[in-house]
Amino acid sequence: MSSSVSKTCRSLFSTSAIRFAKLQGIALMVGLASCAPNTPTAPPQAGGSPGAAPAAGGTLAISGAGATAPNPLYQRWFREYNTQNPAVQISYDSVGSGAGVRRFLDGTVDFGATDAPLLDKERQALPAARGQALQIPSTGLFVVFAYNLDGVDNLRLSRESFCGITDGSITTWNDPLIVKDNPGVTLPGDPITFVHRSDGSGTTDIFTKHIDEACPNWKAGGGKTVEWPTGTGAKGNEGVSAQIQQTRGAIGYTEYSYANETKLKMASIQNKAGEFITPTPEAASRALAGAQVPADFALAVPDPEQKDAYPIVSLTWILLYENPQDPAKAKAINEFLKWAYSPAGDQAATELGYIPLPDDLSSKAATALDTIKVAAN
Template sequence: MVTRATLIRRILPVLAATLGANLLLSQCQSSPPEGPSATAPGPEGTPSSAPAGAATLSGAGATFPAPLYQRWFYDYGQANPNVKVSYQGVGSGAGIKQFQSKTVDFAASDVAMSDEEIAAVPADRGVVLLPMTAGSVVLIYNVPGAPENLKLSRAVYSDIFLGKIKNWNDPKIAELNPGVKLPDLAATVVRRADGSGTTGVFTRHLSAVSPEWKTKVGEGIAVKWPTGVGGKGNDGVTAQVQQNPGSIGYVEYGYAVNNKLPYASLENKDGNYVLPTLENSAAALASVELPADLRAFIADPPGKDSYPLVTYTWILAPKKMDTPEKATALKEVLKWCLTEGQKSSESLGYIELPKPVTERVLTAVEQIGS
């Protein structure tokens, strides 16, 4: 006769095994996948095929649009968890080089690639230049006693960066700002130490407004500066200005706002002193029509309300990607950035692209393939 105790002893191992199997099955079905690939390991530790529509994309380049790009890619990833997009702000020059060497899936630059740079892209990759957003470059400063929006004429800020105006109590600055007592303090230029699209934008403008600058220094993402100390990235220049009284530098508008640094009111082509408001920056943008290749250079925009230091900033996308999955993913990400993503622009200090511009860029996105 089988006693109750004996029956329980026989059943317990079976129940334990069944419960363990059910628990393991439940964990496999409900636990989030580990790691960035979201796939199970394949033979010899390699990942198996990714889920349909999954892709991981990497980009690098300009620091000017980095806050907006990082916001876009985060928001897109929240809505589309199968697509992971990373972006590193390393400077436009480094971004172009990484794109040419195929170490990133896409890159970004505040200055559209030159013909020579495009020619250096491998033929099996190609490139399409996509203006994704636009913004202004501002002159930030750390001058005790100075007002928040110090007036600087074209001649004055050119001479500061040429090293000709060496002190903040210079009569040329005082004349533009009557009633303001500026300190007897050396004016220290802070400029980019890395290859920078922001530098390209600023030096192109200086070359347009100052014949001396054009002759002695010229324009480019890296130039031989007459004076100053270097900072890496827009954030590096911002930090240098914050920490050093008497300093002046150039950064993207959002960096000035986010760090609560004063920025100058600049004289524009029409002789008016204007601030980098979104309206004034948009007015400058509207003064220049995008050509067929979408490479526009806004050196000195006309218009009574136009802020003088405005630029588009470009994504450099390959015409041929490694896989159809990556090509499809990048196209969808960029389409989202040009539509839904534009709604985030103004909150971060960037200019929402006009609809005719986005329509042209959306058409250009279709050149991306595999």
């Protein structure tokens, strides 16, 4: 982080906790030694390059690319913000966190988006002229096991069961472990089709880091891409959700809002405390309680200990440049993000099943944005 933006930051998550979940008496304490923001570059105009002049009529055309998990929320935010600010048009290409990070580092977008915090090697790959690569949290999200199984509406999966499905050691729906998890339920002998991401994915990063913690026999590690021991791949949360929807006996991981929008069934899964937790935004919010958010906002809670917490949860981030190539666009992006932290932005997040940032965290993120070199008024 740049020393010019380093500062002492106190706790981010206060007893206001996560507004969305209305948690009572839970404080999400954040230790921030320094808070650094990010700055966007300008998107390439047709036939041009980053930093090209605004479109005709004074409209600022801003482009971003990256994570598919927050895409439904981002699209709604961009539409609503444009209604209130017609001169600012933000487009977003939902290509996955891996591709989004690459486009950000290449400077072909004004901002990137990722569900996986930047790696040191990715930060080092940013051209020096852009300054530091900075990540600003936008919202919280969670990943679910969505499934397609006729006659089974409330599937429960112990850690042994979902670990076995993911590593390929459990291959049929009437496996004794799954039967044990679901007393009184008639499970078919159909083969299990596990659906995973085929592209570099922050959702995969969130999911596999949990699997790596929860599953003793998991050998593939965690990250945006892994060598899957079983299953079939699909691109994006959109593709995974569609593949599950079209395949009888399928189960896979996808972000909650996609499963909810497509009316996919979602399994209750066992957390570290041994409780079977139904995936809801409220339960996901509890996974963040007590977490320590580091200086670069790269919060990680791969296997939360809270008894009533849903266990596969993360923040997601907007990637900005410390030294933006187009200060006017940087200013517009900063103003948009501050609007996203407002009650209007929170309402959209809540309605779509995301987790709005608590007041303290959004305040620190907004302060970080203020250090970016943007156009003067």
